[in-house]
Amino acid sequence: MKKIVLLTTLFCTICFCNIIAQTNSITINAVLNTKTNTLQIKQKTTFYNKTLKGLNEVYLYNWPNSYKNKKTPLAKRFVENYSKSFHFTKTKHRGNTSIKKLYTVNKKSTWEIPKNKPDFIKINLEKKLKPLDSINIFSTYEVKLPNAKFTKYGANSYQYNLRYWYLIPSIHTKNWHLYSNLDMDDIFIDYANYSISVEVPKKYILNSDLISTSKQLDSTIIYSLKGKQKLDIELNITEFDEFYTYNSNPVQIISNINSERLNNTVKTDILNRELLFIEDYLGKLHLKKLLINKVEYDKNPVYGFNQLPSFLASYKDNFEWDIKMFKILSKKIIQNKFLFDTRNDTWLADGLQTYLMIKYVEKYYPEVKAIGELSKFWGVKKLHLAKINFNDKYPFVYQFAARKNLDQSLITPTDSLSNFNRKIANKYKAGLGLKYLEAYLENGVIKNAIQKYSNTNNQTFTQSNSFFNFIETSKNIDWFKNDFLKTNKKVDYTIKKIIKKNDSLEVSISNKRNITVPIQLYGLKNDKIKFKKWISGIDSISKITIPTNGYDKLSLNYESLLPENNLKNNWRDIGKKLLHRPLQLKFLKDIENPYYNQIFYTPVFRYNYYDGAVLGMAFSNKTVLNRSFTYKITPSYSTKSQTFSGAYSFLYEYLPENKNVNKLQFGFVGSNYHYAENLTYNTFSPFALLQFKRKSLRDVSSNIIAASYTSINREQSPTQTEHIETNKYNVFNLGYGFSKPNIINDFRFSSNLQVSNKFSKLSLTARYRKLTNTNRQFDFRFFAGAFLTNKTETDYFSFALDRPTDYLFQYDYLGRSETSGFFSQQVIINEGGFKSKLRVPFANQWMTTANTSIGLWRWLEIYNDVGLVKNRGNKVYFAHENGVRLNFIQDILEVYFPVHSNLGWEVSQAQYSSKIRFVLVIKPKRIYNFIRRGFY
Known part of the structure; x- marks a missing residue:
């Protein structure tokens, strides 16, 4: 029995050694046509079966074909990320692969493009490929390079940044890993030996990290490139060479990440220090050359550097260049050293990079603050934000995600992560986890484990969890392996x-x-x-x-x-x-200082026609990070009415973990401002809101139920002729809202039930917006509302055809009581949604309307509205209108020019300028939500 076990072990060891000794090889002859932005390629690929079973097929990555049309996984991911440039680009800016020939030695194998995988080629082998055997695949094809504006890879005005530009065998572990291009730079391939010939026009220069020689012909240059044990090959072909070769040791660095104030000697010294530091943790580096393209940094920047304008010079030049280079250098070295499953097993690679960043800054830049030199500016240096160190940003960003219930587990596949978590939060949490283990296990246990893990798994396929086998400790770390890695549970x-x-x-x-x-x-x-x-x-x-x-x-x-x-x-x-945390008053909103009860006072400004400029000071406990309980009290002074006014809010928010409910909010708000000349109003409204959980954080849909009870007290005018029911009233509102604001197909639905002592009414609104294949917008809105009971004696609470009265004071009217002049032309698209002022502007029984607009060119649209308006004792009134809409920013900045309606040809009537309507929203939060779409 022992002999059988010994022989089996010996056989497996021999097989393993043979597998390791076999390396795929790729030979390419490519010719670049700069007029058509195409590569003519002839390629020989030698693929080894490194599995322990026979293979009936071989898959090739064909990522250049992911740009072929708007139906590929890449195109759909662009739309998910709220980018429509690829969706509507011209065909000449897209890329594709045109296969001329593809065959194996006996030419009896067949190939196909798998369904729903346009960026792969499946080769059906004539006979099964046995373990340890190889097969030669010959291909002739043309690659149409995409415009670089989509993923930063491809062609631009003077250079070509080429990555994932040729056919590459997929990798097989337990199965084939077929990961479509999603602009995440996570192609999962095996190491290969390369021999590449690239012919380019004479005025172009080629940069790569392969061993390079060149031969000049009459009008072209042929570059011969060779490299062993390489992953994907990145090339830069440029008219104006921005790259500089640093004779750093032990790896020669070629880069176009520049800093004008640092000379090349200083930069080389910095690179030598970086490489030495990385070697101390990851062991000997077997790379000879490394190309670091600014493109890669731009796609994965040091967050903090790129959020501040360059003219502020927030960080010293040597620090900024050092950290930029260290981030991309450490990432590329980790990618070349370990072969992880790049989509389903990334936490250790991400964690190692962030951990090394933390340790590097800890050693060489312990004094650098999170906001750099800005921390010394007057007015800023007193903020707690100015006092935290650069490395303190990592737990802060993790807290930002966790407190919003936006964090995801570290083992979540990267294509299921939100962009915020994939690019930032999960990387930070993984690095913090390793740093935390280092502190808990002490005595250099984690550093030793990293070194041993690196030496054992150098340039081999490995899994993140095998890292734990190298941690030598008697302490229990099951909590890290399970809860910390596999869940998004919060520690408190x-x-x-x-x-x-x-x-x-x-x-x-x-x-x-x-x-x-x-x-x-x-x-x-x-x-x-x-x-x-x-x-x-x-x-x-x-x-x-x-x-x-x-x-x-x-x-x-x-x-x-x-x-x-x-x-x-x-x-x-x-x-x-009495108080464990002393009270601290802070000017301007700041990050949280856990050792104080902080009250922030911040200048605020708003405007309406009756108050004029409203200058106030907001007192709040709300920091940049979410808190369960927040309050905001805003006393203010109205410059026009020369009176005091203000608003207040008290809010409690509960975020359940792993429940069907994502958020529960309740609290109350109130305000006091002017609704007309010298006439004030007071509002008080307790409310509750329930938000249901999304299917995933990449799902943009939202389901909300909200209830409120609003009490309004409007000051009575001495000359008022309107019924007193408009002065003091209470309204209960129960609403449901659903939205799925996709950038191509946007659908929203809401319904409301309102009950007061004099009326009750029910309404629903549905809106569908679509961008057609020609980038023209079609916008359809439907509204229906009916009174269940109505004892009112005015139209103040009626459904409005064109301009809602806003009796709940929810809308941002600049002049809510104006019936003429500029401010009366502001329109809120609600209820009837009409823009023209028709002779039947209200409905005290029921109303239904349909609003449509169709794009003509960019933001120029035509709109058409129709509606039925029913008042008690009157016949149904049919309303209609059309005109021109300038839709600059949807729901934020729009202008309407009426043309024809029940009033006739409005465009030819007197005082036409008074008929023009506009939408204007100046709330910073609305604008911020518009900008952050698709990020989290």
Whole structure:
């Protein structure tokens, strides 16, 4: 029996060694045609079956074909990301692959493009390819290069950035990995040996990280490129060479990431330091040359650098260039060193890159602040944001996602992550996790594990979880393997109570969440650490006893090693104090300082015709990070009416984890402003809102149920002729809203039930917006509303055909009571949605309307509206209108020019300028939500 086991083990070892010794090879002869932006390619691919079973087929990545039309997975991903440039681009700007010939040696194999996988080629082999055997695949094809504006790869005005430009065998582990191009730069292929010949026009220069020689002909240059054990081959072909070759050691770096204020000697020294630092963790680097293209950095920048305008010079030149280069350099080295499943197993690769970034800054730039040199500016340096270090941004960004319930587990496939999590939050959490393990396990355990893991898995297929086999510790880390990696559970510990007992302190620590992880307890004296201790296994509440030793406060997670959801409840002063956190007044909105009860006061500005410029000061506890309870009180002074006004809101928000409900909000709001000249109004409205969970964070749909009870008190005019029912009233509102705001097909639906002592009514609104294949917008809106009961004596609460009265004071009217002049021309597209002022403007029984508009060119559209209006005791009134719509920014900035309606040809009538209507929204939050679409 032992002999059989020994022979089996020996056989497997021999097979494994043979598999490792076999490397795919690709030989390419390519000719670039700069007039047509095409590559004429002849290619020989030698593919080895490294599996332990026979293969009936071989798959080739054909990612150039992912640009062929608007139905490919890549095209659909662009739309998901709220980018429509590819969808409506001209055919000449798209890319594709045209296969002329594709065959194996015996020419009896067949090939096909799999259904729903246009960026792959399936080769059906004539006979099964045995383990360890190889097959030669010959292909002749033309690649039409796409415009680089879509993914930054392809052709632009003076250069070609080529990546994923040729046919590459897919990789087979337990099965074939067929990952379509989704602009995530995550092609999953095996290492290969390359021999490439590229012929380009004489005025072009080719840059790559392969060994290169060139031969000049009359009008062209032929570049011969060779490389071993390479992944995908990236080329830059340019008229104006921006690349510089740094003779760095041990890897020669070629890059066009520049810094004009640093000379090349300084840059080379920085690169040498970076490479030495990376080698210290990942071991010997077997690369000879590495191409670092600015394109790759632009797609994965150092967030913080790219959010601030360059003229502010936020960071010193050496730091900014160093960190930019380190980020892309460390990423490329990790990609070349380990062969991970690039779509389903990325947490360790992401974690290693972020971890190395943290350690590098920790060693060489510990003094650099998160906002750089801006932290020294007057008015900024007093903010808590100005005091946090560069590395503090990692837990802060994780908290931003977690507190909005937008975080996803680290094992979520990358194509299911939101863009925010894929590009930023999950990378940060993974790196913080490794940093946290480092602190918990101590004694260099994590660094040793990284080094051993790297040496063992150098340039081999590996899985992230095998990393744990190299962690040598007696401590239990199952919490990391399971909850931290596999869920989005939030950590939240708090010190409930401290009791002095002679020369010791009894500390009660509570776990407020459903995840149990180690937490560190600190003893502080004058904000200096005098004591720290790891505590494990607190799943509900635990009491521990520590010596007194003169501490003035105790804190959990004081150094923020653990990515925790809430830091404000982590500490307590020792001794009896009325407030454990002193009150702190801060000018301008800031990030959270957990050691203070902060009140922020911020200047605010708004405008309406009756108050004029409303200048105020908002007092709030709301920071950049979400909080469960927030309040905002805004006293203000109205310059025109020369009176005091203001608004207030108190809100509690609950975010359940892993439930069908995503968010529950309730609270109350109120305001006091002018609704007409020298006439004020007061509103008070308690409300509740329930938002259901989306299918995934890539799903843009939203389901909301909201209820409110609004009390309005309008000041009565001395000359008022309208019924007093319009002065003081209460309305209960129950509403449901659904929206799916896709950039091509946008659908929204809402329904409302309103009940008051004098009326009750029901309404529904549906809106569908579509961009046609010719990039013309078709916009259809339908409204239907009916009174269930109506005892009102005015039209103040009636359905409005053209301009809602806004008796609940929900809309941003600049002059809500105006019947003439500029401010009366502002229109809110609600209820009837008409723009012309017709002779029957209200309905006190029922109303139904349809509003349509069709695009002619860019933002120029024509609109057509029809409606039926029914009032008590009157016949149904048929309303109609049409005109021209300038739709600059949908629902934010629009202008309407009526042409014809029930009033006749309005365009030829007197005072036509007074008939023009406009939509204008100046709320910053609405504009921000418009901009962030598709990111999270």
